[in-house]
Amino acid sequence: MVRRIDVTGAGGVQLAAWEFTDPPKTGGGLEETEQRPGVLLLHGLMGRAAHWAGTARWLSARHRPVGLDQRGHGRSEKPPEGPFDRAAYVDDAIAAIEQLGLAPVTLIGHAMGALTAWQLAARRPDLVSALVICDMRASALGAASQREWTEWFGTWPLPFTTLADVRTWFGEEDPTLERPRPARGEFFAEVMAESADGWRPVFSRRQMLTVRESWVHDAHWEELAHVSCPTLVVRGLDGELGRAEAQEMVRVLPRGxxxxxxxxxxxxxWEQPEAWRRAVEPFLHAAVPG
Structure with a gap:
């Protein structure tokens, strides 16, 4: 079961949170679910809370998982002028934790969402019990990376005629791909909406570049070093976070x-959901006894 809960973020921006619940077997209903340890799931750039449905399904056996459509994404407000800086995203996540009564919360973040999660954990350790960082670098990516993204957005053949075309292009034909990745096609199909002339993203590509601009030029090691809770750093072998950097992140983290x-x-x-579960679930069992 999934229910939407509206959250008021920083500056009054309206955010959509989605609670994924597994009905309690004891008959306790929603009240019992809300007593379980809270988990806030934070998607990456261009993502949405719905992407976490598979993870939330197994989390809900012991936890209260909530996904947040971050500003500019999903069903949340997309303010024309932002702000889309790091502080706004962290403040939004804090607002969700406090308004939904999730603290002390486990934060699970992918990419941009992972950065938001560890910046929040460093700033408000009182709110966070554990942290999972999924494929996000602590080092600066630089101006060249931002130029590559700008150029990549320019290659999108919008509008797509069908969702099948979305899946094919992002999973097989995208010029940035080295080999087919069907899960990637499904991922992008989730963030498309039908319009009068075809299928287009639910986000603004211009806004996504603005969001990304707020972190790519800076390194984030200092904030990582101030995360005091147990933290799992997970990378895919072919992901963007290299092994050496990931291991250095674990070394910098006090409890990595x-x-x-x-x-x-x-x-x-989404590419390896069972392996992802095998990596994350034992960590959570140890870090957040339920």
Whole structure:
């Protein structure tokens, strides 16, 4: 079962949160679910909370998983002028934790969502019990990376005629792909909406570049070092986070743990869902006794 809960984020921006619940077997209903340890799931750039449905399904046996459509994404507000800086995203996540009564919360973040998660954990350790970082680098990516993204957005053959075309292009024909990745095609199909002339993304590509601009030029090691809770760093063998950097992140973290998933790229929770679960679930059992 999934229910939408509206959250008021920083500056009054309206955010959509989605609670994924597994009906309690004891008959306790919603009240019992809300007593379980909270988990806030934070998607990456261009993602949406719905992407976490598979992860939330197994989390809900012991936890109260909530996915947040972050500003500019999914069903949340997309303010024309933002702000889309790091502080806004962290403040939004704090608002969701406090308004939904999730603290002390486990934060699970993918890419941009992972950065938001560890910045929040560093700033408000009182709110966070554990952290999972999925394929996000702590080092600066630089101006060249931003130029590559700008050029990549320009290659999108919009509008797509059908969702099948979306799946094919992002999973097989995207010029950035080295080999087919069907899970990637499904991932992007989830963030498309039908319009009068075909299928287009639910987000603004211009806004996504603005969001990304707020972190690519800076390194984030200092904030990582201030994360005091147990933290799992997970990477796909073919992901964007390299092994050496991931292991250095674990070394910098006061309570860091490392996991690596073979035959997976940047979208590892969706490319290898069972291996992702095997990496994350034992960590949560140890870090957050339920």
């Amino acid at each position: 743990v490392y996991a690596e998933i073979p035959d997976a790229g940047h979208l590892l929770p």
